Amino acid sequence: MNRVIQNILHFNSIAITYHQSPDGDALGSALGLMLGLRKLGKDAYIISRDRVPDIYRFLPSAIEVSEDFASPKENTKCLIIVDCGNVERISGNIDISDSRTIINLDHHLSNNEYGDINYVDTSASATGEIIYSLLKGLNVPIDASIAECLYTAIITDTGSFKYPGTTSNTHSIAGDLINTGINFPLIHRRIFENKPxxxxxxxxxxxxxxxxxxxxxxxxxxxxxxxxxxxxxxxxxxxxxxxxxxxxxxxxxxxxxxxxxxxxxxxxxxxxxxxxxxxxxxxxxxxxxxxxxxxxxxxxxxxxxxxxxxxxxx
CATH class of the missing domain: 3.10.310.30 (Diaminopimelate Epimerase; Chain A, domain 1)
Known part of the structure; x- marks a missing residue:
């Protein structure tokens, strides 16, 4: 984690992406990280070949994500990939063999550690937990917008805290996110009770x-x-x-x-x-x-x- 933090502080322009067909954890983690890095003055943005599913369009800054913006900017020297276990499933158009620094943040046991820097915590119930810890390590204040993204990441990958990967730390982080003032019942309704x-x-x-x-x-x-x-x-x-x-x-x-x-x-x-x-x-x-x-x-x-x-x- 220290290497991740040091590299983030070193680079100014940082692209973020995730796995193909992004779910709540991928999108929530990426958007939460993007908003957090912007608080540090970073030019952080998301690249994606996938459109945001309708049920996640309520997330803060989700409107910025477009399948038409799938490649990093030329001046971007750091790429962070969240919630993606292998190169084949990466949503953005990237070449991991180029000169960019690739940071791989994930919680899947199947992750094959394809990055220059790999932080894979299989004890985390969701990648959203890892992003929470990362932002804390960067001393980024977690506001309601970031919290809404990370809470979405956690509740979707834990099935609203019912899957066996859920831990006491999961609940502790969720409690901290709720304390920012997010309307968590509304988030649940938008995700789980919002079908035509x-x-x-x-x-x-x-x-x-x-x-x-x-x-x-x-x-x-x-x-x-x-x-x-x-x-x-x-x-x-x-x-x-x-x-x-x-x-x-x-x-x-x-x-x-x-x-x-x-x-x-x-x-x-x-x-x-x-x-x-x-x-x-x-x-x-x-x-x-x-x-x-x-x-x-x-x-x-x-x-x-x-x-x-x-x-x-x-």
């Missing part, structure tokens, strides 16, 4: 397609490309899927141009991160994802997932 009626109706149609396998311990929900584009963020549908009483693992399969995206969740026994890593993906012990490349048929993807999990669940 049509999306809820779509959920109903999709939930009807759930199939159970391996003695009802594996639930698979598979959707085609058109349904995936309509659905957008899939976290909520996976959460609903995991409420089935008999299952240990839930698999959500979404057809994309490159193949089939797979999101895995488990309750207690299966380390889905290891499965994801074997396919070049990553994540956490209880939540992970990867891409089945060059598999264009949902049925073939189902067969692959069933085959893998058969060893774990029977």
């Amino acid at each position: 009626l049509q999306k809820l109706k779509l959920y109903g149609q999709l939930l009807d397609k759930i199939e159970l396998f391996l003695n009802d311990r594996l639930a698979i929900l598979a959707i085609n490309k058109e349904q995936g584009e309509t659905l957008g963020d899939n976290a909520e549908i996976i959460s609903l899927q995991m409420q089935i009483d008999t299952i240990e693992v839930g698999a959500f399969l979404k057809q994309v141009d490159e193949g089939v995206k797979v999101s895995l969740r488990s309750k207690e026994k299966v380390d889905v991160r290891k499965i994801a890593e074997s396919f070049g993906g990553g994540g956490h012990e209880r939540a992970a994802g990867f891409l089945l490349k060059d598999i264009n048929y949902i049925e073939k993807a189902k067969e692959t997932i069933i085959s893998i999990l058969e060893k774990e669940l029977i």
Whole structure:
């Protein structure tokens, strides 16, 4: 952390990015860091090939993030990548072999430490916790705008503090953020209770397609490309899927141009991160994802997932 702090203080222009298809932790961490570095007088900004999902557009300065601004400025010599475990998933257009100093800040066990400086704290429930500690180390006063970003990062990656990675330190940081005066019930509503009626109706149609396998311990929900584009963020549908009483693992399969995206969740026994890593993906012990490349048929993807999990669940 001291090396991270020293380098941040050394550079004036700092670009920040995160993983592709950014979630609440990626966006909240990046925006919170950007706002904090600006308090130090830094020219901090975000580069991204992804647009901000609608549910996170309420975040302070989210309007500055654009998929049209994906490359660092020419005079920027420092790039900070948050919440991204490997180079392939970086959202910004960067070449990590160039002369820029790359700082990698993450909490994923699967992080392959691709930066010039790597700070990977796997005990942190969210990268937002790491950004909080970093800003404290930089003596940046955390105001309500920064707090709103970091609180969003933490509640999304902990599932509102219900996932096993949540610690007493997580709650302590959340309490400190709440003490800045943020309207935390409103943040919860904007993220978790802010869905159009049509999306809820779509959920109903999709939930009807759930199939159970391996003695009802594996639930698979598979959707085609058109349904995936309509659905957008899939976290909520996976959460609903995991409420089935008999299952240990839930698999959500979404057809994309490159193949089939797979999101895995488990309750207690299966380390889905290891499965994801074997396919070049990553994540956490209880939540992970990867891409089945060059598999264009949902049925073939189902067969692959069933085959893998058969060893774990029977």
